[in-house]
Amino acid sequence: MSTPYGTPGGPAVFDPATLPSDDNVNAYTFCVELKGSQWFLQKGKMIAYYGSMEFNGIGHGRLDRLVRTSFHSPLHASDWVVAEGSGKMLLADRAFDVNSYDLEDGNLTIRSGNLLAFQPSLALKQSIVPGFLTLIGTGKFVAASNGPVVFMEPPIRVDPQALVGWADCPSPCHHYDHGYMTGVMGGLRALTGLGGASGEEHQFEFVGAGTVLLQSTEALMAEQATGAVPQQAGVPGGGGPHTGPSQQGGAPRLPGQLGDLQRRFGL
Amino acid sequence: MFRLQGSKVLAVDMTGDAVKAKNGSMVAYDGQMDFKKMSGGGEGIRGMVTRRLTGEQMTVMEVKGHGTCWFADRASEINLVSLQGDKLYVESSNLLATDAGLRTGTSFTGLRGASQGNGLFTTTVEGHGQAAIVSDGPAVVLRVSSQYPLTVDPGAYVAHQGNLRQSLQSGVTFRTLMGEGGGEAFQIRFEGDGLVYVQPSERNTIAGDV
Numbered sequence: 001m002s003t004p005y006g007t008p009g010g011p012a013v014f015d016p017a018t019l020p021s022d023d024n025v026n027a028y029t030f031c032v033e034l035k036g037s038q039w040f041l042q043k044g045k046m047i048a049y050y051g052s053m054e055f056n057g058i059g060h061g062r063l064d065r066l067v068r069t070s071f072h073s074p075l076h077a078s079d080w081v082v083a084e085g086s087g088k089m090l091l092a093d094r095a096f097d098v099n100s101y102d103l104e105d106g107n108l109t110i111r112s113g114n115l116l117a118f119q120p121s122l123a124l125k126q127s128i129v130p131g132f133l134t135l136i137g138t139g140k141f142v143a144a145s146n147g148p149v150v151f152m153e154p155p156i157r158v159d160p161q162a163l164v165g166w167a168d169c170p171s172p173c174h175h176y177d178h179g180y181m182t183g184v185m186g187g188l189r190a191l192t193g194l195g196g197a198s199g200e201e202h203q204f205e206f207v208g209a210g211t212v213l214l215q216s217t218e219a220l221m222a223e224q225a226t227g228a229v230p231q232q233a234g235v236p237g238g239g240g241p242h243t244g245p246s247q248q249g250g251a252p253r254l255p256g257q258l259g260d261l262q263r264r265f266g267l
Numbered sequence: 268m269f270r271l272q273g274s275k276v277l278a279v280d281m282t283g284d285a286v287k288a289k290n291g292s293m294v295a296y297d298g299q300m301d302f303k304k305m306s307g308g309g310e311g312i313r314g315m316v317t318r319r320l321t322g323e324q325m326t327v328m329e330v331k332g333h334g335t336c337w338f339a340d341r342a343s344e345i346n347l348v349s350l351q352g353d354k355l356y357v358e359s360s361n362l363l364a365t366d367a368g369l370r371t372g373t374s375f376t377g378l379r380g381a382s383q384g385n386g387l388f389t390t391t392v393e394g395h396g397q398a399a400i401v402s403d404g405p406a407v408v409l410r411v412s413s414q415y416p417l418t419v420d421p422g423a424y425v426a427h428q429g430n431l432r433q434s435l436q437s438g439v440t441f442r443t444l445m446g447e448g449g450g451e452a453f454q455i456r457f458e459g460d461g462l463v464y465v466q467p468s469e470r471n472t473i474a475g476d477v
Contacts, residue, residue: 014407029467047469048407048409050415053418090409090465092466095403095404095468
């Protein structure tokens with residue numbers, strides 16, 4: 001090519017013809033091609049675009065229909081925008097690794113801060129697990145992670161900080177190592193950190209058929225608000241009326257905290 | 268001669284010539300090197316005063332000698348730019364090293380600079396030679412030509428070179444004020460002929476969240 005600027009052998013120079021379509025430019029940048037179509041993206045993740053595009057907040061009146069069919073958590077709508085138009089758009093997030101994933105008539109639950117963008121053919125819903133979002137349907141979405149993502153098959157126990165999400169509904173639950181919980185000394189140890197806590201006593205356990213996505217560091221990405229859930233009895237995180245005497249207070253309590261000790265003594 | 272060793276370390280082979288580099292960015296050298304601090308970016312009294320006034324201060328050192336010198340800056344990704352008589356516009360904080368033969372100066376950027384949150388002025392590098400710029404994550408180089416204008420988020424913009432006109436686009440509407448903005452309220456549009464370097468990360472800008 002005999003165009004000025006840029007050197008042979010130097011860094012790759014992209015223009016609209018050489019940018020990939022709906023694929024990664026490098027590990028940290030993703031290129032989306034819009035042909036009169038729409039994409040949902042998290043606010044402020046667009047870094048550059050060719051062509052003509054419009055970015056509208058979800059509250060935009062014209063988008064009501066779209067939002068009704070593919071955006072089901074109106075309560076955090078202010079964090080999302082719809083990109084519309086034609087051209088190529090680059091997405092990136094604080095120099096984290098980004099990757100695209102294809103869902104085919106499937107479902108995937110992902111930590112809210114990790115999801116960057118998705119096609120409107122997918123429906124976004126709040127997960128009943130607080131802080132997570134679920135995508136249902138067929139289409140492509142883009143997610144960021146701190147370090148490359150690894151895919152694991154259940155049954156598996158994972159570190160809470162390394163969990164990015166899970167697909168096809170394995171059932172997640174908490175797992176505590178037994179020795180950590182037993183006796184007054186175990187509780188004290190967890191409370192004070194004295195006497196050798198390994199820091200790995202608490203895990204998430206996945207069983208069932210599906211895939212679990214992990215990132216390769218334990219440094220979490222910033223959470224994105226998922227919006228409040230209706231204040232109803234039986235809704236996790238809803239802060240509704242308590243259903244039993246064992247559920248006290250809205251804040252999650254770590255095992256081994258004094259409350260548990262007191263309960264253990266029957267106080 | 269500039270070359271990259273990995274993506275985060277710049278190696279410069281020198282045979283008696285000199286390079287200008289950000290103060291304190293040397294991580295290692297072999298051979299014989301002299302380091303000399305150049306106050307005010309080495310542009311004389313006038314340049315120094317201009318930099319003070321415009322807030323584009325850079326503390327630069329001149330490295331001269333025989334051997335190889337390695338430079339790095341907070342594990343940022345390094346991008347090499349070669350200039351053939353054209354002009355590179357870069358934020359002084361993103362400029363790591365330049366050939367001694369390149370002239371540096373300051374220029375007014377107007378509203379674009381303000382929207383990026385780094386002031387109204389930027390650094391220019393001009394002449395024939397190589398320069399190294401740093402970015403948060405490897406920069407993507409995008410070509411702008413007359414049929415392909417480019418729009419860039421001010422927070423992700425790192426540098427540009429060539430003959431480009433830039434204008435600030437504002438998407439601020441009454442919706443923005445109501446908290447329902449598109450998240451991309453300010454954009455810089457580049458038209459003309461040249462290259463734009465964007466990083467896969469956004470600095471905090473005054474318009475970051477509108």
